[in-house]
Amino acid sequence: MIAINDLTFEIGARALYDEANWHIKPGEKIGLIGANGTGKTTLLKIIVGDYKPTSGTISMAKDLTMGYLNQDLLSYSSDKNIVHVAMEAFERQNQLHDEIEALLKKLETDYSEDLLHKLSDKQHEFELLDGYNIEYKAHEILAGLGFSEEDCHRKLSTFSGGWRMRVMLAKILLQAPDILLLDEPTNHLDLPSIQWLEDYLKAFTGAIVIVSHDRWFLDKVINRTVESRKGKLTVYAGNYTFYLEEKALRAEIQRGEFKNQQSKIKQEERLIERFRAKASKAKMAQSRIKMLDKMERVEDVDDDNPEVNFSFKFSKQSGRHVVMLEHITKKYPAIDILDDAEAVIEKGDKIALIGANGKGKSTLLRIVAGADKDFTGKAIVGHNVTQTFFAQHQLESLHLENQILQELQAFAPKHTDTELRSILGSFLFTGDDVFKKIKVLSGGEKSRVALAKALTADANFLVLDEPTNHLDMASVNILIQALQQYEGTVIVVSHDRHFLDNVANKIWFIEDQKIKIYPGTYQEYEEWNSKRKLEPKAAIPAAQPKKEEKKPEPAKQQPNDNKHQQLKKLNQDLSKMEEQIAVLEKEVKQAEDQLADPSVFNDAAKLKDTNALYKAKQAELNTLQSKWEALAEQIMELEA
Known part of the structure; x- marks a missing residue:
């Protein structure tokens, strides 16, 4: 499909790639990995033709179609609604649609055979290209990426950069190219959208190359791993976990070969030294010297997995209860976040706060942190609790003119320079790196500095909002190690499931405007939640909070049996209607699941039937919900 042969790409005097080779085969799902600065994004740009290699060749079929998602698309804007932007993927279908509309307009005054034939031909081609379903497909993918039906009518320009990126991803997926090149596709997605994208990419029949720091996502999607390192591309025939195991095995073999070779070299050097001074042995000594010079040296194994070599200490322990949330109600004009919610954070808890964007995770985190x-x-802070709150906006509070070491010295004066340099070393700032000014650092480097600051605070309670954003895998691994050995209490919001699974011992999620708690790891929660989704949701009206009936004052009491009978009958009808709504909601959900099933959306006939069923059930549900609202209002009027 694509053959990269002897690729060299130089930036100034530095060779980012040096005679690298790689062949991408049809249907392969590849994770392109490597430390920051090893040229992963650059390689994608070379493949699509944005950059020209210094030397070497990239060969591919002329008719090969590529879909390329890159972070530059964040700046793309349009005044069209997002469905229209996504549907720009269907270039030929859109052209045919416009031509058909124009022909239909002409037919209002001209009934010639020629026009009718042209219309028939255009409509036939449009149908063959599945043109009548393109809008449905656009809605389906946008819904999978987290957009509501209301969002679909909004202009692209009204969304933030992250949400615009989702629209561009939808457009690329709709193009269904021969190969997808995705640069950090999960960066702006919440967990439900990431899980949807995983399923979509697993079912995608073309080839995929993904650059991502989300190892959980890579493990779910890819079947090949290519490591960009020291100017070369090394292929591993499995997912990211396989790569780690295989690389460790290769490193063990290489380390053994290096030790054996070093032992042999030392032995030869001792012989040369012994015989060099003897005239009778000088020729042999010279021969051995030449042999050593020609020997192809085995390199020692570099340690790509730095470990945390310092401990986080705080001067005082907190009480048993760190934060107690009592009867918390939080509302915005358009959405209710929490309603009479309660929860307790206990000493030693390491809590992952998860859920879809817009469900109130960051709001709840700010309430816990005292920022909202x-x-x-009441949000009651416990005895002796000292807190540090890390959020992405705190990167802006870094002092740009400070050197990295100066920034930590000013924030944590009790730590010695040796301790601070050790901390910075764990966050990949070694040697003279600590003297770099903050203003010259990348976004990821600034994140590492801000995290190092947060972890040097004398705090027994850490509140972390998306701490893994902009971090590469090595940096995420450092943070995991740091939090695993941290003896205080942690609550964290993150979309990195590998990070959460290795840090959290308790899961919080917001459901029905309450804080729900799962006591276990993220993987255990995932397994439990998957089983829960498969169970039918029975309608239990009694479980819903009921309005207390107003008791009439004794002096004004007017016995009215008819009124009580009427109320009783209406409440019975309301309960039956709620049961019917629950059944319909289940049927709508089942239809939605079928529409997301590749065996359905790849079969035009099945798709049409399922879509018709979905629309019918959705219409029936909307009608019943309207009746329920009217009935509920009638009951409230009678109860008043």
Whole structure:
């Protein structure tokens, strides 16, 4: 499909790639990995033709179609609604649609055979290209990426950069190219959208190359791993976990070969030294010297997995209860986040706060941290609790003119320079790196500095909002090690499931405006939640909070049996209607699941039937919900 042969790419005097080779085969799902700065994004740009190699060749079929998602698309804007932007993927179908519309307009005044034939031909081609389903496909993929039906009518220009990136991803997926090149596709997605994308890519029939720091995502999607390192591309025939195991095995073999070779070299050097001074042995000594010079040296194994070599200490222990949330209600004009919610954070908890974007994770985190006080209820901080709150906006509070070491010295004056350099070394700032000014650092490097600051604070409670954003795998691994050995309490919001699974011992999620708690690791929660989704949701009206009936004052009591009978009958009808709504919601959900099934959306006939069923059930549900609202209002009027 694509053959990269002897690729060399130089930036100034530095060779980012040096005679690298790689063949991408049809249907392969590849994770392109490597430390920051090893040229992963550059390689994608070379493949699509944005950059020209210094030497070497890239060969591919002339008719090969490529879909390329890159971070430059963040700046793309349009005044069209997002469905229209996504549907730009269907270039030929859109052209045919416009031509058909124009022909239909002409037919209002001209009934010639020629026009009718042209219309028939265009409509036939449009149908063959599945043109009548393109809008449905656009809606389906946008829904999978987290857009509501209301969002679909909004202009692209009204969305933030992250949400625009989702639209561009939808457009690329709709193109269904021969090969997808995806540069950090999960960066702006929440967990449900990441899981949807995983399923979509697993079912995708073309080839895929993914650059990502999300190892959980890579493990779910890829079947090949290519490592970019020291100017070369090394292929591993498995997912990311396989790569780690295989690389460790190769490193063990290489380390053994290096030790054996070093032993042999030392032995030869001793012989040369012994015989060099003897005239009778000088020729032999010279021969051995030449042999050593020609010997192809085995390199020692570099340690790509730095370990945390310092301990996080705090001067005082917190009480048993770190934060107690009592009767918390938090609302925005358009959405209710929490309603009379309660939870307790206990000493030693390491909590992962998870869920879809817009469900209130960051809001709840700010309430816990004391940064949001606009709510009803109480957030009670426990005895001796000292807190540090890390969020992405804190990168802006870094002092740009400070050197990295100066930034930590000013923040943590109790630590010695040796301790601070050790901490920075664990966050990949070694040697003279610590003297770099903050203003010259990349986004990922600034994140590492801000995290190092947070972890040097004398705090027994860490509140972390998306700490893994902009971090490469090595940096995420460092943070995992740091939090595993941290003896305080942690609550964290993150979309990195590998990170969460290795740090959290408790999961919080917001459901029905309450804080729900799962006592276990993220993987255990995933397994439990998958089983829960498969169970039918029975309608239990009694479980819903009921309005207390107003008791009439004794002096004004007017016995009215008819009114009580009417209320009783209406409440019975309401309960039956709620049961019907629950059944319909289940049927709508089943239809939605079928529409997302590759065996359905790849079969035009099945897709048409399933889509018709879905629309019918959705319409029936909307009608019933309207009736329920009217009935509920009638009951409230009678109860008043």
